[in-house]
Amino acid sequence: MKINNKIAKKLRKDFPIFKNNKGMTYLDNAATSQRPKQVIKAVTDFYEKDNANVGRGLYTLAEKAMVDYDNARKTIANFINADTEEIIFTKNTTESLNLLSYTLSSIIPKGKDEIVLTEMEHHSNLVPWQHLAKKNKMKLKIIRIKEDFTLDMKDAKQKITNQTAILSFTHVSNVLGTINQIKELIKLGNKNKAITIVDAAQSISNIKIDVKKLGCDFLAFSSHKMLGPTGIGILYGKKEILEKIPPFNFGGGMIKRVEWGNAEWADIPEKFEAGTQNIAEAIGLGEAIKYLEKIGLENIADWEKELTEYTLKKLKEIPGIKIYNSGPDKSAGIISFSLGKIHPHDVSALLDEKGIVIRAGHCCAMPLMKKLGIPQGVSRISFSVFNTFEEIDNIMEALKKIKKRFE
Numbered sequence: 181m182k183i184n185n186k187i188a189k190k191l192r193k194d195f196p197i198f199k200n201n202k203g204m205t206y207l208d209n210a211a212t213s214q215r216p217k218q219v220i221k222a223v224t225d226f227y228e229k230d231n232a233n234v235g236r237g238l239y240t241l242a243e244k245a246m247v248d249y250d251n252a253r254k255t256i257a258n259f260i261n262a263d264t265e266e267i268i269f270t271k272n273t274t275e276s277l278n279l280l281s282y283t284l285s286s287i288i289p290k291g292k293d294e295i296v297l298t299e300m301e302h303h304s305n306l307v308p309w310q311h312l313a314k315k316n317k318m319k320l321k322i323i324r325i326k327e328d329f330t331l332d333m334k335d336a337k338q339k340i341t342n343q344t345a346i347l348s349f350t351h352v353s354n355v356l357g358t359i360n361q362i363k364e365l366i367k368l369g370n371k372n373k374a375i376t377i378v379d380a381a382q383s384i385s386n387i388k389i390d391v392k393k394l395g396c397d398f399l400a401f402s403s404h405k406m407l408g409p410t411g412i413g414i415l416y417g418k419k420e421i422l423e424k425i426p427p428f429n430f431g432g433g434m435i436k437r438v439e440w441g442n443a444e445w446a447d448i449p450e451k452f453e454a455g456t457q458n459i460a461e462a463i464g465l466g467e468a469i470k471y472l473e474k475i476g477l478e479n480i481a482d483w484e485k486e487l488t489e490y491t492l493k494k495l496k497e498i499p500g501i502k503i504y505n506s507g508p509d510k511s512a513g514i515i516s517f518s519l520g521k522i523h524p525h526d527v528s529a530l531l532d533e534k535g536i537v538i539r540a541g542h543c544c545a546m547p548l549m550k551k552l553g554i555p556q557g558v559s560r561i562s563f564s565v566f567n568t569f570e571e572i573d574n575i576m577e578a579l580k581k582i583k584k585r586f587e
């Protein structure tokens with residue numbers, strides 16, 4: 181379904197939040213997306229019709245819950261072309277990355293002692309690695325960005341070496357919107373026998389990902405950034421690696437056999453899924469994927485590109501504005517900017533008075549803000565399927581007024 185302004189307005193009707201917040205312009209989709217009624221219904225239906233725990237009960241209701249839960253995992257696996265047992269349910273991207281930072285030490289070959297990241301990382305793809313580096317006396321190496329806000333691939337080639345144990349990077353920057361050349365990065369990682377990890381938190385809703393074609397070892401993402409419920413995230417991992425690394429949490433649901441002194445782990449993915457899982461949320465995520473696929477990720481990307489082009493053109497008309505974005509062809513629906521010397525928190529608060537919602541501040545990327553020379557952070561606009569040109573006109577008019585008020 182090709183999206184235009186009219187279709188975007190039609191899709192908007194699927195999102196009940198707008199009925200309950202009349203006139204709201206929601207431009208904070210990178211923080212969390214809104215949920216269509218189809219997803220909300222799937223979650224409610226589960227609780228109202230099929231609620232039972234999974235993987236234990238032998239009665240009809242529990243079996244139905246198990247089928248729904250398994251089907252959700254299949255939908256997620258198909259979505260990224262993974263095998264079903266390669267999909268691990270976590271809480272979110274952050275937990276997926278933590279799982280790796282706790283368990284990968286066991287498979288890092290002797291002599292490899294470097295973790296390579298990029299200057300664009302969200303704290304969730306930095307702090308877990310800092311922790312691992314301190315614990316194991318490893319070195320963090322950070323690939324630079326260029327002045328056009330894209331990744332410096334020459335620097336990547338220098339920093340990714342046979343010393344690299346782990347190469348973890350974001351697919352799309354949550355601040356700059358930059359789409360990284362992940363195929364090339366994974367190739368460099370594989371050539372140097374590094375463990376490659378893709379943070380797909382900001383790309384999963386608008387770029388088609390095929391993990392088999394990419395050849396990455398791991399991929400992490402969150403349901404709540406792709407029209408799905410909160411509380412559920414995914415870690416994809418290559419089967420042969422998941423089988424080698426140890427569990428991350430211990431308890432019920434992740435074992436095959438337990439004695440007083442010992443336990444044998446369940447097969448993957450259950451080995452990594454201790455305790456009762458977020459069953460309704462997993463089913464809701466399956467529904468969100470069906471919704472995204474019905475529209476088509478290419479169509480979503482095209483629409484977000486059109487909105488980006490339009491927004492960049494309008495933003496550039498505001499005197500004294502500084503834009504942090506690499507352009508509509510190299511970015512994915514996220515634009516950050518500084519409105520002269522006005523603090524981003526003031527920008528956000530004043531926009532909020534007009535019912536316009538954006539993110540303001542460091543966007544969980546403090547080191548990047550420091551690099552850009554803006555410790556106070558940025559104002560950030562981020563799009564979804566339901567955003568329209570009129571909403572961009574609204575924010576532009578409001579930004580111009582804010583600028584005048586502070587002059």
Ligand SMILES: Cc1ncc(COP(=O)(O)O)c(C=O)c1O
Pocket residue numbers: 210211272273274275302304305350352353354379381382402544
């Ligand atoms: C690129 C990126 N990585 C990781 C995260 C963390 O996601 P979550 O808070 O859902 O764990 C975010 C959230 O904004 C993000 O944008």
